[in-house]
Amino acid sequence: MTISQNATAIADVPAREARHILQVYRRMPVTFVRGEGVRLFDANGREYLDLLSGVGVASLGHAHPILARAIAEQAQTLIHTSNLFYHPLQALLAEELAALSGLPRAFFCNSGTEAVEACLKFARRYWHTRGEPRAEFVALEESFHGRTFGSLSVTSESTIGSRSSRSCPSSVSCRAEIRPRCWRRSRERPPQSSQSLSRARAAFGRSRARSPTP
Amino acid sequence: MNQASERTGARLIADEVQCGLGRTGRPFYFTAIGLKPHLVSIGKALGSGVPIGAALLSEDVAATISYGDHGTTYGGNLLACRAALTFLDLLTNGGVIANVARVGELFERRLAQIARKHAFVKEVRGEGLMWGLELSRDAAPVVLAGLERGIIINRTSETVVRLLPPLVITEADADDALSRLDAALAVVGVSE
Numbered sequence: 001m002t003i004s005q006n007a008t009a010i011a012d013v014p015a016r017e018a019r020h021i022l023q024v025y026r027r028m029p030v031t032f033v034r035g036e037g038v039r040l041f042d043a044n045g046r047e048y049l050d051l052l053s054g055v056g057v058a059s060l061g062h063a064h065p066i067l068a069r070a071i072a073e074q075a076q077t078l079i080h081t082s083n084l085f086y087h088p089l090q091a092l093l094a095e096e097l098a099a100l101s102g103l104p105r106a107f108f109c110n111s112g113t114e115a116v117e118a119c120l121k122f123a124r125r126y127w128h129t130r131g132e133p134r135a136e137f138v139a140l141e142e143s144f145h146g147r148t149f150g151s152l153s154v155t156s157e158s159t160i161g162s163r164s165s166r167s168c169p170s171s172v173s174c175r176a177e178i179r180p181r182c183w184r185r186s187r188e189r190p191p192q193s194s195q196s197l198s199r200a201r202a203a204f205g206r207s208r209a210r211s212p213t214p
Numbered sequence: 215m216n217q218a219s220e221r222t223g224a225r226l227i228a229d230e231v232q233c234g235l236g237r238t239g240r241p242f243y244f245t246a247i248g249l250k251p252h253l254v255s256i257g258k259a260l261g262s263g264v265p266i267g268a269a270l271l272s273e274d275v276a277a278t279i280s281y282g283d284h285g286t287t288y289g290g291n292l293l294a295c296r297a298a299l300t301f302l303d304l305l306t307n308g309g310v311i312a313n314v315a316r317v318g319e320l321f322e323r324r325l326a327q328i329a330r331k332h333a334f335v336k337e338v339r340g341e342g343l344m345w346g347l348e349l350s351r352d353a354a355p356v357v358l359a360g361l362e363r364g365i366i367i368n369r370t371s372e373t374v375v376r377l378l379p380p381l382v383i384t385e386a387d388a389d390d391a392l393s394r395l396d397a398a399l400a401v402v403g404v405s406e
Contacts, residue, residue, distance in 0.1 A: 108290025112231030112257025
């Protein structure tokens with residue numbers, strides 16, 4: 001019996017999630033276990049027509065035979081090697097995207113919000129490299145660009161609500177004293193400086209001063 | 215915006231994560247509005263379910279980025295690239311974009327009819343297979359009524375119902391699904 005067909009496990013899903021999943025999603029009361037084209041099937045075998053595609057992702061519908069075969073074949077060949085090495089497919093994909101978009105270069109990541117983050121970072125880097133650092137972004141009202149800090153900072157408040165978790169506060173660098181030895185740190189570097197510790201203490205002091213009393 | 219960019223030197227970023235890659239019946243929506251972006255973000259449809267996104271860059275921006283300026287461990291691995299290559303092949307050579315244009319017209323026609331029928335549907339916005347229905351009431355009961363009638367839709371804000379069907383949906387399935395949406399709106403309208 002596979003995980004998806006275990007009836008007892010499926011009946012328990014909402015209760016088990018309530019115990020161990022961070023509650024940031026108010027899910028619809030349905031548990032999907034299978035898909036075929038534009039159809040989704042829940043744990044009771046009921047059929048639904050999918051007008052959402054997992055929020056625009058399942059562009060070819062579900063369990064598309066050509067895609068399923070390609071993924072299975074690739075999984076049996078090689079899935080991941082990191083960006084430390086070449087592999088045969090990134091250049092092919094970048095070529096296709098260049099032909100479609102007219103933009104000659106691609107940087108690959110794992111999600112839309114990471115793509116937005118990369119664009120913001122590259123735009124800033126552009127001005128920095130040209131020796132005329134510019135840091136401001138102008139974004140459209142009623143926009144949504146994702147949930148990570150950079151993407152949130154160009155997403156309008158009318159879309160995402162309060163500013164409380166929107167912007168990344170300025171960070172303070174404080175070198176960690178890690179034992180056993182951290183491989184990133186050369187042994188020759190001097191020990192933790194008193195300046196960085198006092199910077200951190202000052203920052204903690206500031207944030208305590210800003211926090212409302214409970 | 216193109217002029218403002220030329221005047222100030224500001225680089226334009228087009229976020230095509232949701233509207234790009236065939237969703238509106240063309241590879242990218244920026245072409246429809248004549249925008250000339252220097253950076254484009256894509257994601258969602260690209261891997262058809264396998265997580266992959268990309269930033270696309272003009273040569274002038276790319277020329278200012280050096281080794282080590284950015285990076286990711288997983289980004290563009292073989293599995294994700296294989297899925298994306300398969301998707302793009304089907305999109306452009308497999309008739310998927312043409313399907314979006316064809317079925318998109320059906321959506322436009324049927325949604326206009328539906329809006330005329332239900333007074334609380336204030337506006338229908340969209341193109342291709344990306345549609346929003348702005349309601350004059352909370353959209354949550356419509357989403358639940360849809361689920362009860364066997365269609366999956368969602369709410370993007372208090373009052374907006376969103377439709378993003380797979381790009382391969384047939385006219386027959388679209389017709390069936392939109393009839394169910396019509397019925398869901400009717401039952402919510404009655405309960406008002």
